[in-house]
Structure formats: structure tokens, C-alpha cells
Amino acid sequence: MTADDLAAAHALSADLRWPHRPADWEQVFALGDGLVAERDGAVVGTALRWRWGPQHATLGLVIVAPACQGRRIGHRLMTALLEGLEDRSVLLHATPEGRGLYERLGFVRTGEVRQHQGTALPAPLVALGAGWRLRPAGSNDAAALKALDAAARGMPRDALIDELLASAEATVVLDHDGQARGFAMLRRFGRGHIIGPVAAPDAEGAKALIAHLSGLSAGRFVRIDIDFDSGLAEWLESLGLLRVDAPTTMVRGEPLAVQPGVRLFALATQALG
Template sequence: MPSFPQTLKTSDDGIVLQAMTADDLPAAHGLSQEVRWPHRLADWEFLLSFGEGLVARSDGEIVGTAICWPWGDHTATVGMVIVAPHCQGRRIGQRLMLGLLDRLEGRSVLLHATAEGRGLYERLGFIATGEVRQHQGKAVQAPLIALEPGLRLRPLSRNDTERLIALDTAACGMPRDALIRHLINKADTVVLDRDGEAQGFAMMRRFGRGRAIGPVIAPDAEGAKALIAYWVNQCVGKFVRVDVDFASGMTTWLESLGLQRAGGPLAMVRGPALQRDADVRLFALASQALG
């Protein structure tokens, strides 16, 4: 997909939409701090490295951001849609979204909507498909999760890469090869194994105030719990965040591990529904932006 032109559009009210560059990230980080989002500058750098974004400027000041991540030829995710509080009510978020969606025409587009953004996304044709529960806090020791015979947890092997990509594609309905390859190199990974073949996995990395667990992919909830519990037990007393599918039924269990609910965005899709494999499931997101 070609990149955005440097200047996409200038409106009558002086709002200019431009392609986001690495030079814009310190200001974008400051904007996320202003609206109390936890992202570090390093988190912004990570997110832009896989996608392309837009910034909205008013008199040279960045007052809005949005990033999209095309996955393959038919799917994409959208996130980091932020408008400065002093500029809200001027349809800046709508203009940023229309700029992204014009680039993503013909794709199924997934996003996770805050309560404030839901109305905008509904007007743009997004339909709610589920809920996410954000859990975070200082982790406490997780009890042992008994796996069914034949399953075990093991470290990542150098031969696991293609299998993990295939599991992620099946569970998410999107071919996120570049993301999974990057996380294999930069995050920590534990694998749910049967007879030498990965059946699921969970990744943990630095994010925001501490560490984030995700994506977590497994054939069932018990496998997902075992994967999450492994990382929680590596982080006892530390700040941990995990964003789970509400339909997984893990909210009470996560709260027992010190990870209290801190929000609940809606999963929304514009376009055809994502085609996910019924035999493997995404239990925890890589992030709300990436899905």
C-alpha cells in the first residue's frame, strides 16, 4: 500500500492533515500523555514501525493523531486516534479517520473503540462485534493451572516462528507476519506445546507503566490461563497489563491475580467479518491498537 502524501488535506478552519513521521512522535507522545494514555515514546516508535499514520496540525501544533496497520491485502487495524482536549468538537477525529479509511478502502478494518469514540465509528460504518476487558495492577502469585495430558509449557524454539505466525493468522483472521516476527525477536515468549508442535503461545514485553502480556493465543481458556499465569508469576509485585476478550470469562480469575479491570473498549469492524479459525482463539490482544 503506498504511503500517504506529505500533506493530505488543508481545511477551511486551518486544520492540516499530514503524513506522520518519526519526527512527529515526541509531540504525539505528549498528546497521549495529555489524555492520560500510558504509552511511552518507545511504544509510539514500535507502533509506527509497522504502520503509517496521520497527524492533524493547527498553526503548526499537532492536535490529532491516527495510525493504521494494513495486514495482507484484505485486512487492517486502526488505533492511536487521539484529539487534543482543547480541539475536540471540531471533527478532527472524523477527518483523521476518513483519511485512513480512504487508504484502506476494500479492506475489513478492526478497531477498539473507547466510549468517547464509539459514536464516530458507528457513523463511519463500524459495527460492534465484541468487548475487551483491560486488566492491570501489581501482579500476585498465580496458582498452578493443570493442563490436559500431553500439553506442556516450554520456551520458544528457533523453529517455532512459522508455526506461531500461522496460529496468530488463524486466531486473528489477519496475516500479521511482521508483527509476530518482531515480537519473537524483541519480546519474551512461552509456548503451549503438544508433541513438539506449538498449540498456542503468549508474549510479554515492556509497555506503558510496566509489562504487557499479549498476544495470547490458545485452543481453550485453560491453555490461555496457563500461558498468562506463567508470565504473571515472572512478574510478581510488578505492574502488569493484559487486554482480554470479555467472552473468555477470565475477568474474575485475572482480578484474583491482582489485575483489576481498568476499562472495556468495544471491538468494532467495518467491512466483511474477519475469518477466524474455530480451533484456536485470541484470548489477549497484542495491544488495543494492533488487535
């Protein structure tokens, strides 16, 4: 894949009613690399990968045009994409249609994601305990947010956090006695805005972060992709964000070594993890 393929890649995702804007494709491609499948000079398939540090990677935006499905194009794209990643833990989020292919390539199910979206309602603020507060992220917070993301996701993604800090409309930090203990970002994506990633020490901290950003977005279309085990689904629906999809989290290689004290409650995107 080259930058010249992005318009065709966007058209392919739009044909499948995926929400990605051209700007979304440009952003993720700048952080990784990918492959396209062509038929008679036309792009009929895409697959991207992002290498994070020396031991991890994520895969996403694996698409095959409906007219070309059933011809092993997806298998050939994935096989080529996995070359050079043999010694890495590789994460992806699978649609029901793709799960069988990924299982045959050595991926195993490790969890589920719940995609919620809708027109955000005004959100009541979540009370925090003594010493806890929400504050806007400052220029000196980048290192702390990278460390929190790495601990919560189980892989270092410094370039991603730098890019999201630069492009986010709002980044809010969960602070305890002057120390960053969690964070969440709100930015343009797809049909409107997306909240993510969200990292926090517990569900109440995640709710405080999400409620703040959802309140900023009241009346606008908002999406958030949460860990199924987060316990936030019913609460998100009370904010007008209804469940619309449930992809499967899959990993090939060593399980992701998340650290205690912080948890990833919402993804950056399904492709990036």
C-alpha cells in the same frame, strides 16, 4: 505522520494520561503509517493504521487534543486514514467517546475487550493434561506462531509477530505432543509490562500461559487486554489484575474469519488488535 512527529504524538497521549512510552510509539509507527492534525504548527491530533496482508487492517491511537475536540478533527483524520482501505476488513477498539464517530463511518460492534492491570501476584501453575506442556519459544517456532496468530485474529500479521518475538522478554508456547497449539508473550509496555497476544485452544490453555507469565512478573505492574467472552475476568482479578476499562471491538467490512482450534484470548495492544 513522520518520525519527527513521534515526540509530539507521545506528548499528546501523555496529556490524556494514556500510558504509551516513546518506545511504544516508535514500535507501532515502524509497523504502519499515520496522519497528524496540526494547528498553528502544533500537533493536535493523531491516527494510525496497520495493513495486514491484502485484505485486512487495524486502526488505533486516534487522539484529538481536548482543546480541539468538537471541531470534526477526528472525523477528518479517520476519513483520510480509511482512504485506500475500502476493500479491507478494518478492525479497531473504540473508546466510549469515539464509538459514535466510528458507527457513522460504517463500523459495527462485534464484541468488547476488558482491560485488566495491577501489581501481579504470584500465580499458581495451571495443571495441563497428558501430552501438554509449556516451553520457551525457540527460533524454529516463528512460522507456527504466525500461523496461530493469523488463525486466532482472523488476519495475517507476520511483521507484528516478528517484531514482538524480537522485543518480548518472554514468549511461551503451549505444546501438545511436539506441536505448538498456543502461545503468549510478555514485554515492556506503558507503565510496566503487558501480556499479549495470547492464543490458545481453550480457556485452560490460556490460563496456563498467562499464569506462567504473570508468575514471572510477580510484584511488577502488568496489563492484559482480554476478550470479554473469554471467561477469564474473575480469574485475572485473583492474580491482582483488576478491570479498569472496557473498549468496544468494531469492524468495518467483512467479519474476521477466525479459524477453529485456536482463539485469541488477549490482544497485542488495543491499537494493533
